[in-house]
Amino acid sequence: MNLNTIIEGCKRQDSKCQEALVKQYAPILLRLCNRYLYDEHLAYDAMQDCFINVFKYINGYKEEGKFEAWIKRIAVNCSLNVRKKMSGSINIEEIEYTNDVPTFVPDFAAKFSTEDLLLLIERLPKSAAIVFNMYVVEGYSHKEIAEALDIKESSSRSQLTRARTKMIEMINDCKESEKIRMDKIRIQYQ
């Protein structure tokens, strides 16, 4: 069953197509939600809200953009809503961060696994991590981030600069030998 068939079936509320859609995107969306919430249960709730909204609004989906991007945007919104519900607001600090970001990182950074990268993002300050995720991974513009988080565009830029600076610091702190050793251990204990 290809994606267009699934989408058309979901528009008809065909449960078989809905199931296929859930099976295809649930693992991706759960990972995405987890990047914003750092809690498996909250991430699961956000993913569930996302699918409910997808089935509710799928008739409004115009096949202009990529479906995956559309569904991911819904997942990001649901994650931010869950975060808002939990803490009252998303609470992005309005800061001015003007440090110059170094433009180079060690070559071994290219060898980082997905788990390593998630760990690095998790260690970023929460506000900076949200902006970093939205800008770098999901491809939002600063304007879109500002609208979604209800902050100024300049704050979004500052948070991104802060995230990048911190990220590079953390990468530089890693040693290649340690990275290799960690990989070896990870493979052996899988």
Next chain:
Amino acid sequence: MDYLDFEKGLKDKLSQSRKEVDMNRLLNDLNIHNEKPSRFIPGFLSTSALLIAFLSIAYFSYTNYFSEKSTSVAHTIQANEASKAVEIDKSQLSIEANVSSEASIIAQSKKAQNKIIEVEQQESSQKIIEAKTAKSIIDQTNPQINTNSYFKGIGIDQASESVLNPKKNLNNSTAKHFSIPAENKIILSPKNQTTSKELDKSTKSAEIIADINAKPLETIKENSQVWNSKIEAIPSLSLITLQTNETQSASFLPLLKDCPTFKDRLWTFSFIPEIGYQWPIKKLETDDANAAGLLEERKQDEITLESFQAAAYFELKHNSGLYLKPGISISKTNEQFKLKNNITISDTTLQLVRIDTIIVNDTIEITQIYEEKISDSTFVNTINSTYSISQVDIPISIGYTHLLEGFAIDFEIGAKFNILTRTSGSLYIGDEPAFARLRDDETYFRRSVGLGFFGGINIRKQLNAFGEVYLAPRFQFNTKTISSDGNAISQKYSNFGLHLGYVYTFATK
């Protein structure tokens, strides 16, 4: 490395990274109930169970029918086809007994004859007691049996009389050419037929004596040994054995090798345990362009180690050679992936680059100049990871047995329904981490593969009346892939197997 390149790589990795989801829970939470409870598996199982139960009942009813028929013949004095057959057997016995006695007379002296008569008198007394005891037992245990007619048939009154008047008995016995005692003779023929039977036997006896006289002495001696062994067996059997107890009479029946066989069965029922070694033919495919690299890696580095199978079948075979064979089968297939990692380790050492010698006055100053040398050592680390696929199937097949000289060949086709598939071990997924631990869910593999088909031949060799062994090359294939929908790589199996089985038949043909 440029930082923006790092971010690009980060985006590529994270945007497609996945996390395991409990699909059943999620689908339930979302109220998506597409998968209707499958009625096929329980339906198939219960149908198979019912079929096996029905065949078992039919088989035992069939065998009991003939056993009861032969028993009822002994119990019923009414003339019918079956009783006639039994009467013929018994008449033959009686005649053999007479002939045996007559042969003994020819072979032995008059003194020996008198001794035989004495022994017979003693045994006849015992038989009367046994007969009376048997009558009382039957009266107590089964009042429906008409013991009056039954025991009239065996002539208790006559026997009693012979005990009260041994001389008369002796005279009777003597008058009948020293044949078996009166009660033994009566056992073998109903009372209402005694006269005609006796006449008939006398006529036959006379014919046999004439025949014996015509034969050479050695032949008579040989035959007399056989006859003696048979006639010795008759007094050792009690009345209850001969006429009421099926199991004990069964032990007597093998002695009667010339008895006609009327158990020519239409169906036979067999139990077949089987083991097999299979050579799986694995097919890996993908429609996902992102998984093309992973597919190539798995095709190149994943090998099937071995596959074993064990099964048990019930076979219902018609005497025309056609048979039906349902059963249950379990199998286990092991796969191995060899992951080769190139690990580069950099060692920094000091290397002597230059030695400078300076002479100042009379002093020589030697300066050694070292510099760091970085050498890279590359190691290949091979990780062997295995996973296994265990399956439980319900096979059902039909076949035809073609008999040849010394052996037989079965041509067989069938279908199998996979009711359970379990995987364990680590599967190579190409991502980081490289291996995923297989759990009891449908993240990578299905829990049931569904329908498959198989066909092959069984080369059978008879071992004894009940047992056969066979060697069976067999090909089987599944209609569905074993991979779950969430697995980008589709994995499908066919098998060529060599199976060894033993056929235990519950009833001989």
